[in-house]
Structures are given as C-alpha cells and as structure tokens.
Amino acid sequence: MEDLIFPAEFLWGVSTSAFQIEGAPREDGRGPSIWDDFGEVPAGAATDHYHRYLDDIALMADLGVGAYRMSFAWPRIQPGGSGKINPRGLDFYDRLLDGVCAVGIAPVGTLYHWDLPLELEEAGGWLNRDTALRFAEYAAVVGEAFADRVKMWIPLNEPMVTTVYGYAIGEYAPGRTLLLDALPTAHHQNLAHGLAARALREVGATNIGTANHHSPVWPASDGEADRAAACWLDALLNGLFADPVLLGRYPDEMLPFLPADAVDDLPVIAQPLDFYGVNYYEPQGAAAPSEGNPLPFELRPIEGFPRTTNDSPIVPDGLRELLVSFAERYDLPPVYITENGCSFDGICDRQRIDFLARHLAALRSAMDAGVDVRGFFVWSLLDNFEWSKGYAPRFGLVHVDYRTQRRTPKDSFAWYRELVSR
Ligand code: GCO
DSSP states (O other), rough: OTTTOOOOOOOOEEEOHHHOOOOOOTTTTTTBBBTTTTTSSSOTTTTTTHHHHHHHHHHHHHHHEEEEEOOHHHHSSSSSSSOOOHHHHHHHHHHHHHHHTTOOEEEEEESSOHHHHHHHHHGGGGSSSSHHHHHHHHHHHHHHHHTTOOOOOEEEEEEHHHIIIIISSOOSSTTOOOOOGTTTTHHHHHHHHHHHHHHHTTTTTOOOOOOOOOOEEESSSHHHHHHHHHHHHHHHIIIIIHHHTTTOOOGGGGGGGGGGGGGGGGGHEEEESEEEEEOOOOOEEEEEOOOTOOSSOOEOOOOOOOOTOOOOOOOOOHHHHHHHHHHHHHHHOOOEEEEEOOOOOSSSSSSHHHHHHHHHHHHHHHHHHTTOOOEEEESSSBBOOGGTTSSOOOSSEEEEEEETTEEEEEEHHHHHHHHHHH
C-alpha cells in the first residue's frame, strides 16, 4: 500500500446500482422493469437494501469513503416510464440521500442502470427513439427533486452493455439477439445521455458526466486482418460511445448501422461534460472472422493472466493503457474511475486486495503519465445480484449472507478503509 500515493483531494468511493441491491420489486408503487423476470435466477429480494439502507449507510460511514455512487430506479419513480410520477418512489431516494449526506458522504447519482420500465420496452425500448425523449423527462423529475443533494450526475450506466449484451446477443435483458441491427440502441442511448444532461442542467443540477464501460482491444496477432478486426471491435465497444460525446462524431465503421439522421443529433450528444467516468474491468481480444461469420470480428479470450471467479482475466495495466490512449485521442475533462472491482469468494479476500492494489498502481502510472484522474469507485460496496449470473459472483467489500441478509465486512473493506483514511 505504501506506493499508492494519491493527491489529498482524490475522491474515494464505492458504487452500487438499484436493481442489484434494492429488492422490494413490488413495494410502494414500483412498476415492473425488463429485469424483473429475466434470467434463470430472478433478483427477488437482492440484498434488501430498500429496507436496510440505513445499515448500508452506516457501513459506508465506517468505511470512510468520500462518495457513494448509487442509481435511481426509473420504475420506482415513474412506474410506466412516462407520465405519472410515484411520490413513494421519490420518498425512498429522499430518505436515502438525506442519510448519505448526514454522514458526510457525497451522493453520485446514476439515472439509469439497466432497469428499463417494462412498458417502454413493449413500445420498442432503446430501439425506439422515443425512449430517449421519455428519459429526458424522467431526468428532469429526478434532477428537480435531488439537485440539492446529488454532487455528481451520471445519466446512463454503460450504454455499450445495453446495446451489446441486451439487444445484440441477448445475454442481458431485454434478451434480444439482433446482432448489428442492435446498433440503433447505441444512438438512442447517446441521445438520451445528451438530452438528459441538458434537462438536468435546466433544473439546476451541476457536475454531469458519464459511466462508460471501456476496454482496450488487443488483436490476436500482428497480422493485418486481426488488427483490422480489433479496430472494428474498438469502434463498437469504445468509439461508438466515447466519440459522439467527446468528439461530436461517430466512428466511420459504425455509421452504416445507425439511424440515417443520427448525425443530426450530435450537437445535443456532444455538449461539454464536467467529468468523464470510466468503468474498467478487462481488455478484449479480437481476431479476423472465420468464414461464414456475419460479423467483421471474432472475440478471442485474453490468455496468460490469472482470472477472477467470474472468469475475467486480471490485467491491471489495461487500465493504464486505456487511460493513456484516451488522453491521446480525446481532450478529456477530469476523469473518474466510476467502477473497478472483481469477484472472489470468502471474507478473507486477499485476492481482492491484490486486485485493487494493482489496479490502483496502474491508475497511478496513468496519472504520472499526465492523465487527469480525480477519483476511484470500487465496484461494489456489497455482494449483490450479478445480472444473468445471479448471486454466484461476489463483488462486494462487504459479504452478504443471502439467507439472513447479514452483512460482514471482508478483509478488503479494512484494507480500503485504511487506504482512504490516509
Ligand atoms: C457495470 C455493471 C455492474 C456489474 C459489474 C460487475 O456497470 O459494469 O454495472 O452492474 O455488476 O460490472 O460485472
């Protein structure tokens, strides 16, 4: 830990998301979302945060972090995704934010972490441009209610994952398998980001950014075909979401798959941001497609690195590589790592400590190379519902016994507490 020297004003935080921890899917007027009945293991009670939020705030106070990144559940606040607001949904976040502020922690609010109101999905979901307009209305409602307490705003979490896992390959809700026909959902989410950022500012919210999932893409070989495939995958995973926001354009490779008038929306999407949030987990490997593959690339596993229990390769230097290449490509506003973490079992979680220490050392070297990074958020405070993988992967600094909902801080919790207190 001695080598992990960060500026005194560096912001240390933890992240969660509503659907992964709250439970209470039918309480106090919440409407159904696309995730409620999706997958083999429905979330059900999750970590029961809806009822135990005061315990969880006490844990964070003990941890000593400066910021808490949480998400608002759209179906709690606006059950049908448009029109009527549910005051009891707003009340929950009102109590939660008061509690977080009361212990001196800055709330960081994500407006959308994948729990789309079901009614909107039935009208086409993110394939429908209208969803972006509905999202801006919802953003204004949440901004109006909580601009006084939320210190940093993130309209959408990881639109790439929604496009690729939700609409292209169907591993995540809504489970569509449209392959490249899913790409209009990227544009509609980018538009939703821009419209929501504008709507938030109009109601007095400040400090607006992103939480985009990014991965360096490594070609399987130095051969031209593999490198071309890697460029294409890089445009899909990274450029498709970063370029419109930071450069006001789309990567050329993506344009044929986007709505014809997508470029007309770029001025709204590209408005200046106060920060750029990056979620980093691992690099991606790409190779030229084999015959008969309709896609311009094939995924290749990253070999030669240890792996987490969730089968992710552990590549800390990928974080440095990503940030340095982003700083070369874009004129970045201040950067925050809005998620980084890993799944390992057990309360004596030496491997998580090692994972975090090594990623923070990589982050430190990106900063030494000139990247302006202002904060770091561990994914996650608690073990929680890991989407289509159910409850098996454990990402928390705090262990949750799902039978009793008992919380037990892990060794990594004590380690992070020590780090953030220095
Ligand atoms: C994300 C996901 C989280 C996951 C985490 C671990 O934003 O990437 O939002 O919800 O739980 O990434 O896979």
